[in-house]
Amino acid sequence: MSKTGDVIISVTRRMAVTPPKVWRYITDSDLFNRHLGLPSLETTMRRDRDDLNLPSAVMTFLGFSVARQSDPLIEWSAPFWFLRRREFDGSPWRSITSYQTLSTDDSTTLATYRMNFDVRWWFKPFFVVGRHYIKWRITSFLRKVEELARISIEPVEFSTRLASLDRALCQARYANHSVDSALLECLLDWLASADERALQRIQPLALAVQLKVDRKELLKLLLVGNIEGLFDLNWELVCPSCRGVSVQSSELKNIKSGYHCDTCRLDLTSDFDEALEITFTPTPLIREVTRNAFCYGYPAQTPHVILQRRLNPQVGCQVERSSLNRVSYWVLPFKLRGELTLVNATKVVISESDVEVVNEADGAAGEMLSVENRTDSTILLQFQEPLETQNCLTAAKLTSMQDFRELLAKQILAPDVTLGIRNLTILFTDLKGSTAMYSQIGDAPAFERVKRHFDILIGIVREYNGAVVKTIGDSVMAVFADPLDAIRASFVMHEAIRETGLILKVGINAGPCIAINQNDVLDYFGTTVNLAARIESLSGGEILLSRTLYDSRGVADLIQQQGLTILQECVPIRGFASNIDLVRLGSAG
Numbered sequence: 001m002s003k004t005g006d007v008i009i010s011v012t013r014r015m016a017v018t019p020p021k022v023w024r025y026i027t028d029s030d031l032f033n034r035h036l037g038l039p040s041l042e043t044t045m046r047r048d049r050d051d052l053n054l055p056s057a058v059m060t061f062l063g064f065s066v067a068r069q070s071d072p073l074i075e076w077s078a079p080f081w082f083l084r085r086r087e088f089d090g091s092p093w094r095s096i097t098s099y100q101t102l103s104t105d106d107s108t109t110l111a112t113y114r115m116n117f118d119v120r121w122w123f124k125p126f127f128v129v130g131r132h133y134i135k136w137r138i139t140s141f142l143r144k145v146e147e148l149a150r151i152s153i154e155p156v157e158f159s160t161r162l163a164s165l166d167r168a169l170c171q172a173r174y175a176n177h178s179v180d181s182a183l184l185e186c187l188l189d190w191l192a193s194a195d196e197r198a199l200q201r202i203q204p205l206a207l208a209v210q211l212k213v214d215r216k217e218l219l220k221l222l223l224v225g226n227i228e229g230l231f232d233l234n235w236e237l238v239c240p241s242c243r244g245v246s247v248q249s250s251e252l253k254n255i256k257s258g259y260h261c262d263t264c265r266l267d268l269t270s271d272f273d274e275a276l277e278i279t280f281t282p283t284p285l286i287r288e289v290t291r292n293a294f295c296y297g298y299p300a301q302t303p304h305v306i307l308q309r310r311l312n313p314q315v316g317c318q319v320e321r322s323s324l325n326r327v328s329y330w331v332l333p334f335k336l337r338g339e340l341t342l343v344n345a346t347k348v349v350i351s352e353s354d355v356e357v358v359n360e361a362d363g364a365a366g367e368m369l370s371v372e373n374r375t376d377s378t379i380l381l382q383f384q385e386p387l388e389t390q391n392c393l394t395a396a397k398l399t400s401m402q403d404f405r406e407l408l409a410k411q412i413l414a415p416d417v418t419l420g421i422r423n424l425t426i427l428f429t430d431l432k433g434s435t436a437m438y439s440q441i442g443d444a445p446a447f448e449r450v451k452r453h454f455d456i457l458i459g460i461v462r463e464y465n466g467a468v469v470k471t472i473g474d475s476v477m478a479v480f481a482d483p484l485d486a487i488r489a490s491f492v493m494h495e496a497i498r499e500t501g502l503i504l505k506v507g508i509n510a511g512p513c514i515a516i517n518q519n520d521v522l523d524y525f526g527t528t529v530n531l532a533a534r535i536e537s538l539s540g541g542e543i544l545l546s547r548t549l550y551d552s553r554g555v556a557d558l559i560q561q562q563g564l565t566i567l568q569e570c571v572p573i574r575g576f577a578s579n580i581d582l583v584r585l586g587s588a589g
Contacts, residue, residue, distance in 0.1 A: 007117040007127055009135050013142040015109045019102040021149040022109050023079035026100050026142070028300035030197065035141050036134070045263050048072060050378035051333045052310070053263060055297045076299050077320045078306050084298070092123035111145070113138050165192045165286060173228035180217050187211075187221055191286055199289045201234070201245075202280040206391040216401070216465065219393070222280045223407045231280045233408075235395070238277050239264055240337070241330045241382070243302055252395075252411045252522075257419060266335060272421040272515055276395035307383040311350075311373040318368045328384040329355055333377065339386065342369065349374060350381065396421055399515070399522055400479040402462035405469075413517040424479055425486040425510040425549065426529050427466070428536035429457060429493065431474040432503040449502065450474055456496050464489035469523060475536075479524060483510050483552050490543050491562060507536025508545040510552060534573045535582060547581035559585065 015022055025031070041057040048054040056070040073085040082100045097116040102109050115134070119127050167188055174184055190211060191199070204222055208215035225231040235254075237247040239261035246261050246268075257270050270276060282289060299305065306327060307319055325343045330336070331350055340348065340357050347358040347370040373379050398404050404411075413419065431437075431453065438446040457476050458468050466480040466489060480486035490506050497504040511528035518525075535544050547568070550556055559566065565586035570579045 007119050007124070007131055008114070009117070009131055009138065010112065010114040011135060011138045011142060012110065012112045013139070013146070015111055015142075015146040015149065016107070017109060017146065017149040018107060019079040019104050019109045022102055022111060022145060024300050024303060025145040025148050026102070026111055026113070027076065027078075027082045027298055029084070029098075029298035030301065032141055035144070036137050052378065052380050053332070071297060073310060074297050075309050076305075076307070077309075078299060080320050082299055092120055092127070094118040094120060111142060113142060169285065170230060173230055174221075174224060177224045177228075179221055179224060180214075183213055183217055184221060186213060187218070191282060196289050199282055199287060201236075202231075202282075203391065203393060204278075204280065205393050209391055216403070219398075219401070220403050220407075223403055226280070227407060230283055230286055232283055234279045234281060236277050236279060237268075237270055237275050238392075239266060239268065240274055241266065241332070243304060253414045253417075253517075255413070255417070255419070257417055264332065270419050272396040272399065272419055273394055273423065276419070278393045278395065278398050304385045305382050306385060307381070309371065309381050311371070311379050311381060313376045313378060314373065316370060316372040319371055321367055321369050326386060328386055330380075330382040330384065331355060332380045334375070334379070340383075345369060347372065350379060351375060352377075394481075395419075395515075396424060397481045400424065400467045400481045401465060402458065402467045405467045405522075409521075412520060412522050413515060415517050418514045418516050421513050421515060421524070423510060424481065424513055424524065424528070425483040425508065426513070426524065426532035427476075427478045427480065427486050427490065428507045428533050429476045429478075430505045430536055430539075431497075432505050432541045434474045434502075437502075449500065453497055453500060453502060453504075456500070457493055460489050460492050460496065464492070470521065477529075477533075483549055484554055484558055486510075487545075487555055487558055494543060503541040505536055505539035505541055506543045507532055507534070507539055508543070508549055509535055510546070510549040530575065531573070531580065534575065535580075538571065538573070538582070539584075543585040545583050545585070547583055550583040559583075 039059050041059055043055065043057045046054050046056060054070055054072060055074070056068070058068050068089040069086050069091075071084065071086055073083065075084075076082040079102055081102070083097070084099075085095060085097045087095045095118040097118075099112075099114045099116075101112045101114075104110075115138070117127070117131075165188060170188055171184070190207075202222070204219045205215050208218045211218070222231055223233075226233045232250060235249050235252050236245045237255065237259045238245055241264045242261065244261065244263050246259050247255070249255060255270060255276065258267065259270060259275070260267050268275060299308075309317060309319065311317060321342065326339060326341050328337070328339050334352055336350075336353075336355055338355060340355065342357070344359040345357045346360045346366070349356045349358065349372050352375050371381065373381075431450065434446070434450065437449070440446075441449075453474075454471060454476070457478075461468050461476075461478045464480070464485045465482065466478050466485060469477045469479055471477075478486075478489075480489070486508055490508060494504055494506060509528055509532035511531075513524045513526035513528045516523055516525055531546065535546060538544060550559070567584040567586065568581065569584060570581050573580045
């Protein structure tokens with residue numbers, strides 16, 4: 001019978017930064033393993049006896065397998081603690097359990113990094129030296145964590161070596177485009193020093209936040225770079241549970257209506273709102289990007305996951321209350337998904353078919369939240385940040401931007417594919433009395449005025465983060481990912497066209513629709529679109545919108561701030577069985 005022994009290594013450091021800033025660095029197992037000098041991994045996924053995911057990997061060195069590992073336990077509660085247990089086959093130890101905790105005192109953090117090695121008896125005498133090296137490397141790692149957290153940058157390689165970057169080539173490729181030169185230099189500086197992991201999937205919106213630059217201008221830089229062969233654009237079907245990439249393509253036409261996540265064993269439907277995301281990767285003209293992995297399944301890899309707990313049948317636990325008032329949840333293997341409001345919650349109860357919140361009657365919820373697994377199965381529970389807080393560039397956002405329409409017009413869906421969009425704002429415009437204008441002032445002058453009006457509207461749509469899908473006669477169809485952008489744009493449009501002596505009719509609606517390939521153009525169809533067109537036809541020269549849109553978050557407040565008169569009406573509309581509630585906006589005062 002084999003003998004084993006525990007070797008415990010523990011390092012504590014007080015850091016002059018808060019736990020949220022430390023969290024993303026200290027829980028970055030990939031970065032820690034790189035720092036420790038461990039070989040890279042080849043990862044796989046299988047099922048354990050409870051029918052849950054069991055990540056496993058083979059550690060390789062010089063092309064040879066040196067050890068196999070599996071991870072039966074990966075749990076955390078951000079930004080408080082992270083627990084991981086690894087079991088090994090073919091290594092000097094049977095298992096390693098690592099535990100990182102963060103506690104706060106005002107503006108400082110007490111960080112503890114603890115590792116428990118279950119060492120095979122024959123190796124324990126040799127591990128005396130090894131444990132001192134590991135403790136020294138953990139101490140070094142924590143010092144670097146504090147340094148990175150203080151300056152709040154993304155994790156980088158611990159060396160200071162910069163990548164070789166041909167700036168002259170990049171600048172030459174951008175020379176024929178109207179781009180912000182200072183922003184270009186900022187992007188090139190980041191590309192020269194960024195960790196290769198960040199370069200594998202450049203997320204434009206998150207990068208704009210990190211660099212503190214305008215997100216629309218940065219996205220334009222990347223789109224132009226794609227045209228010039230400097231960046232690959234990736235259409236990625238991402239699992240809403242693990243946020244892993246199931247399908248990736250450089251062409252939108254290769255995206256199908258359904259996909260499967262092997263990790264979570266979920267058959268999923270492709271959609272523009274959540275499933276389909278866009279990332280960028282530098283081409284070898286800028287930097288060679290390798291894809292070696294040194295760890296997997298850790299909090300820094302899935303920053304959208306606030307809490308991950310494994311609960312045995314009929315067992316409960318106490319968890320730290322999230323700082324967010326609203327969270328998304330996933331429960332596997334039952335594939336339960338939804339959102340929870342935790343403002344006054346004291347307990348979350350999980351059954352095989354539902355997740356229920358129990359609220360404190362007087363609203364005095366404590367610091368801890370009870371979670372109960374009332375099923376007869378072991379479950380994996382995740383609390384996640386809502387998608388809108390994750391700075392993901394979804395297809396719904398990208399394809400409703402004018403720069404995309406103009407720079408990447410050839411990116412369209414396959415002719416036989418339609419993808420759903422859960423919510424998109426559709427805006428139609430038309431000129432009132434344009435037919436009479438042609439007869440009154442002549443075709444050529446009237447055409448010039450109409451053409452000028454198109455230029456004005458397209459410019460306003462671009463400014464307010466929308467995209468013109470098409471023009472029909474004197475009409476414009478535009479789309480916006482954010483309904484507030486559409487409302488703001490309509491105010492500016494109405495005033496700008498009034499100043500030209502023309503009268504603009506505007507109709508706006510929001511809701512679900514489908515994206516299709518229509519005459520080799522990305523177009524949108526469905527009841528929401530049809531109703532928006534009908535609403536515009538009922539406008540007498542003012543802004544008219546559906547009551548559904550008016551009731552959307554923030555819309556009524558925005559309109560009331562303008563001091564406009566608001567007339568609500570319920571009218572019959574051709575093609576619709578029931579009368580439709582509308583809101584007509586008049587002039588101020």
